Amino acid sequence: MKVNVKAFATFREVMDNQVAMEFSGGATIRxxxxxxxxxxxxxDKLMFTAPGTLRDxxxxxxxxxxxxxxxxxxxxxxxxxxxxxxxxxAGG
Amino acid sequence: MLNxxxxxxxxxxxxxxxxEGQEKIGSTRLLIAGAGGLGSTAALFAAMAGFGTIRIxxxxxxxxxxxxxxxxxxxxxxxxPKADTAxxxxxxxxxxxxxxxxxxAIGTPMARxxxxxxxxxIDGLDNYPARFLLADTAWKCGVPFIHGAVxxxxxxxxxxxxxxxxxxxCIVPNPPPVRETPLIGVTTGIIGCVQVTEAIxxxxxxxxxxSDCLWLWDGIRQKSDRLRIERIPTCNVCGxxxxxxxxxxxxx
Numbered sequence: 001m002k003v004n005v006k007a008f009a010t011f012r013e014v015m016d017n018q019v020a021m022e023f024s025g026g027a028t029i030r031x032x033x034x035x036x037x038x039x040x041x042x043x044d045k046l047m048f049t050a051p052g053t054l055r056d057x058x059x060x061x062x063x064x065x066x067x068x069x070x071x072x073x074x075x076x077x078x079x080x081x082x083x084x085x086x087x088x089x090a091g092g
Numbered sequence: 093m094l095n096x097x098x099x100x101x102x103x104x105x106x107x108x109x110x111x112e113g114q115e116k117i118g119s120t121r122l123l124i125a126g127a128g129g130l131g132s133t134a135a136l137f138a139a140m141a142g143f144g145t146i147r148i149x150x151x152x153x154x155x156x157x158x159x160x161x162x163x164x165x166x167x168x169x170x171x172x173p174k175a176d177t178a179x180x181x182x183x184x185x186x187x188x189x190x191x192x193x194x195x196x197a198i199g200t201p202m203a204r205x206x207x208x209x210x211x212x213x214i215d216g217l218d219n220y221p222a223r224f225l226l227a228d229t230a231w232k233c234g235v236p237f238i239h240g241a242v243x244x245x246x247x248x249x250x251x252x253x254x255x256x257x258x259x260x261x262c263i264v265p266n267p268p269p270v271r272e273t274p275l276i277g278v279t280t281g282i283i284g285c286v287q288v289t290e291a292i293x294x295x296x297x298x299x300x301x302x303s304d305c306l307w308l309w310d311g312i313r314q315k316s317d318r319l320r321i322e323r324i325p326t327c328n329v330c331g332x333x334x335x336x337x338x339x340x341x342x343x344x
Contacts, residue, residue, distance in 0.1 A: 009308065010243065010244070012312070017313070057264075057268040057269070058266075061319070063320075064322045068265055069324050069325075087268065088248075088266075088268055089246055089247070089248060090218065090219060090243065090270070090271075091241060091242045092129060092130045092131065
């Protein structure tokens with residue numbers, strides 16, 4: 001199963017803009033983030049307050065839908081999914 | 093009808109939007125919420141474009157840390173109220189338009205009054221509590237809200253069209269904490285200009301507004317992206333509205 005991860009705004013300071021990921025069996029957002037934080041130093045601190053606790057304001061969209069309103073970190077992935085990671089920015 | 097002075101002043105722009113388009117810009121009443129980096133850039137270009145009325149609100153006075161990005165102000169303006177100073181600068185730029193300065197913070201009782209008579213809101217605010225208050229009110233009043241935000245070299249824009257696009261709470265369900273954001277003037281300039289581009293498109297009907305997706309700017313890589321965002325069915329603001337998205341407005 002292949003999914004495409006896109007990172008935006010300040011997340012790009014610690015990871016690639018786009019990452020193609022492959023999983024041999026079923027996978028979830030939690031598994032995807034575990035792999036990404038293993039791969040990119042500094043991402044863990046930007047995304048999590050403690051292991052398994054996502055920072056509130058980190059937006060993770062699965063095909064345009066925010067995982068806060070799906071199954072959170074346990075949201076399952078399907079082949080071909082596009083996962084967007086972006087921290088909303090606030091300044092004016 | 094445009095008079096002779098208007099036809100001459102806006103001649104190069106009329107070549108783009110037509111006399112009818114210029115008349116529409118002239119009859120559009122803008123609210124620019126915040127007279128900081130985004131708001132001052134947006135107000136400057138909106139005034140030059142000839143938006144007939146610009147209402148600009150900000151509670152603060154100018155300080156020297158504003159001068160790296162807030163293009164309407166000069167060193168001699170330090171200590172003066174932003175809204176009044178912005179109004180004078182805009183009027184000096186274009187005496188054919190009306191500018192209404194409001195020195196106040198956006199609060200619950202006055203948000204509706206602030207939007208009364210307004211056709212389009214440009215978001216130049218620096219925090220989400222104020223953005224949500226104004227964006228929710230604009231949604232309820234059926235007024236488009238052109239969201240913009242910046243940090244460092246990054247920016248984002250979305251034209252929130254009541255009953256046609258997701259609302260601001262669907263785009264940013266959990267806002268970041270309020271803090272002093274690192275900012276560089278070129279980014280507020282770029283994003284403020286993109287917001288006025290959206291306002292011109294909404295006023296004239298030109299092109300397709302950036303709604304139903306978040307337009308993201310990355311100045312480090314000089315690259316923009318569109319991030320498709322779906323509304324949240326349980327959203328307290330827009331979840332109950334019947335949607336009228338035309339096929340052409342859905343972008344990804």
